[in-house]
């Protein structure tokens with residue numbers, strides 16, 4: 001276990017680089033002086049990356065070409081919601097892309113990968129049955145109850161990470177992102193969620209500012225660690241601006257609460273993110289944004 005800052009790689013492959021997190025990650029790495037190879041099925045706008053590969057992350061030849069000269073991988077390419085394809089397309093695309101990227105990277109001798117898992121990996125938030133989390137705060141060991149192809153693909157991706165580490169010795173961090181967007185989009189989501197707070201109860205009203213998400217990715221690429229790790233992430237408060245205890249009493253009265261919760265949350269246990277990655281969220285949609293770039297860089301060095 002670590003949390004110590006590590007050295008930056010020289011070149012990182014970012015898959016899904018045309019997506020919202022992929023673009024923010026590409027920009028962050030370039031700002032930090034890291035060369036980026038951007039891979040995506042298509043690019044709606046020109047990528048700022050210095051090398052661009054258009055292709056499918058499920059295709060071994062495409063991935064092998066994209067990995068040339070790379071020392072670390074950030075794998076974000078996926079169909080990010082079960083409604084965006086048939087169950088077999090969503091599951092098949094996500095798990096084959098993750099397997100292909102980690103297997104190719106492992107066989108090429110690359111030592112570090114970060115993959116996008118999800119708060120949905122335990123299955124309860126998107127479950128169509130009447131289910132609740134086994135407890136709050138949500139942590140990486142919470143029991144699974146999965147009834148959709150997207151959540152299952154993220155659970156399988158985490159298993160693929162463990163397999164790739166055992167088979168090829170590539171260290172992998174699977175980041176369980178909650179809802180992660182820019183602050184303006186999150187504020188709009190917060191307005192909708194305030195009208196129907198129960199709709200977000202099973203994901204503990206969790207969210208993350210994309211700037212914090214990208215900082216977590218950078219830390220997961222750089223901190224010294226070995227093995228395959230699943231890491232839950234969250235802002236330090238809740239998307240709905242109401243006291244956590246009141247939300248739990250109203251919308252999840254039967255779910256046990258296993259540790260003390262701050263007045264405004266979070267309801268995701270972020271101990272592992274702090275201890276393994278040295279990650280603390282800096283941005284909240286409910287506070288004036290005092291987190292400057294200087295503070296962010298300071299937090300990375302601290």
Ligand SMILES: NC(=O)c1ccc[n+]([C@@H]2O[C@H](COP(=O)([O-])OP(=O)(O)OC[C@H]3O[C@@H](n4cnc5c(N)ncnc54)[C@H](O)[C@@H]3O)[C@@H](O)[C@H]2O)c1
Pocket residue numbers: 015016017018019020021022039040041042055056057058075076077078079080081093097116117118119176177178179180181
């Ligand atoms: N945004 C969120 O709230 C959120 C929350 C939890 C997890 N995640 C995960 O984070 C990752 C990135 O999410 P995002 O919001 O940036 O999604 P996005 O839809 O904006 O971007 C996904 C990108 O992946 C590309 N892609 C899809 N299939 C591909 C394939 N087979 N080969 C190559 N490229 C492919 C798409 O073209 C797109 O550029 C995904 O794995 C998603 O499941 C996102």
